[in-house]
Amino acid sequence: MTPPGLLLALALHAGSASASPSASSAASPSALGGLTATQILELARDAQRLDRGYQRLRMVLVSKGGAERVRELELYTRRDEDATRTRLNILSPAEVAGTALVLVDMAQGEDQQLLYLPALKKVSLLVGLARRSSFVGSDLSHEDLDLSYAEGAAATILSQDATGWEIELLPAAGAPWSRLQIRVERPATIARRVDFYDKGGTLVKQIQVEELQTVAGRSLPRRTVIADLRRGTQTRIEVLETRSDLSEAELPLTLFQSTSLGSSAP
Numbered sequence: 001m002t003p004p005g006l007l008l009a010l011a012l013h014a015g016s017a018s019a020s021p022s023a024s025s026a027a028s029p030s031a032l033g034g035l036t037a038t039q040i041l042e043l044a045r046d047a048q049r050l051d052r053g054y055q056r057l058r059m060v061l062v063s064k065g066g067a068e069r070v071r072e073l074e075l076y077t078r079r080d081e082d083a084t085r086t087r088l089n090i091l092s093p094a095e096v097a098g099t100a101l102v103l104v105d106m107a108q109g110e111d112q113q114l115l116y117l118p119a120l121k122k123v124s125l126l127v128g129l130a131r132r133s134s135f136v137g138s139d140l141s142h143e144d145l146d147l148s149y150a151e152g153a154a155a156t157i158l159s160q161d162a163t164g165w166e167i168e169l170l171p172a173a174g175a176p177w178s179r180l181q182i183r184v185e186r187p188a189t190i191a192r193r194v195d196f197y198d199k200g201g202t203l204v205k206q207i208q209v210e211e212l213q214t215v216a217g218r219s220l221p222r223r224t225v226i227a228d229l230r231r232g233t234q235t236r237i238e239v240l241e242t243r244s245d246l247s248e249a250e251l252p253l254t255l256f257q258s259t260s261l262g263s264s265a266p
Contacts (some may be wrong), residue, residue: 037155037167044184044191048220051079052251056241061137064232069137071096078251082107085256096137100261116261123258139205139228139235162186188212188219204230215242 035043059071072091077084083106090099098118105111113126153175158166164185171177178201183193190212196205211223220242226235254260 037157037165040157040165040184040189041155041167041169041182041191043189044182047189047218048191049079050077050242050244052244052246053077054241054243054246054250055239058238058240059138060236060238061139062234062236069093071138076246076251076255078253078256085253087256098262102256102258102261104256114258114261118262121262123261139226139231139233164192190219190221204228213239213242216244 053076055075057073057075059073061069061071063069071093074089074091076087076089079085083104085105086103088101088103090096098116100116102114103111104113115124115126116122117124153172154170156168156170158168158181160166164183167182167184169180169182171180177196178199179197181195181197182191184190185192190209192209194207195203196207198204206227206229208225208227209221209223210225211221212219213222214220220239222239224237226237228234
């Protein structure tokens, strides 16, 4: 899964539980007209997913006044039958270097978020109010990165034209958002925008994929912007390097376990 794919999975993950088996096989643009909203989201999720991948990222945090702070990260993703596991390591600047976050999205059972802070030399399981905190000062909270609330969400096509679809997603009770609106564009079936609405129905956050790149014959996000419309801040994410189909030795399961946090990735 690409890093913008990780972010957009907030919307796209809902399709995985209920999409029909034929959704992933209906890949040609001419075959997309009769698909349901859930099947379109499933195709969009699959289009951006790296089952066993590595990416190096630059994250730019932009304040309301325009001041910028830069973070460099690396991201490992491994998808197995039982779970999708993601590890993010902060490489720089020095004051946050060594911070690591592991996300485990279980096919069955409760998902997990493990956070390692080098200053404390401690691994914490993020639960409850802790998930509402910002991820390394960005416009994403740990709660935003939690995919579980999208399970069971209702998806509806609001409109469609020759260039793509506008899809509404209504999360299940207890989700941090009242609804999400996703723009999926043809011909690559890429999710280019996700709008997040609060419980009062106000648009408060937006993820926009501004630029694509071709990796292994597929269109993947190169540059993504997350805007917090309440605070007037932005987070820009640029993909610097992408590798796919890593070997077992390059991407062992131990990389995503708590005992590996605080150590270097392979």
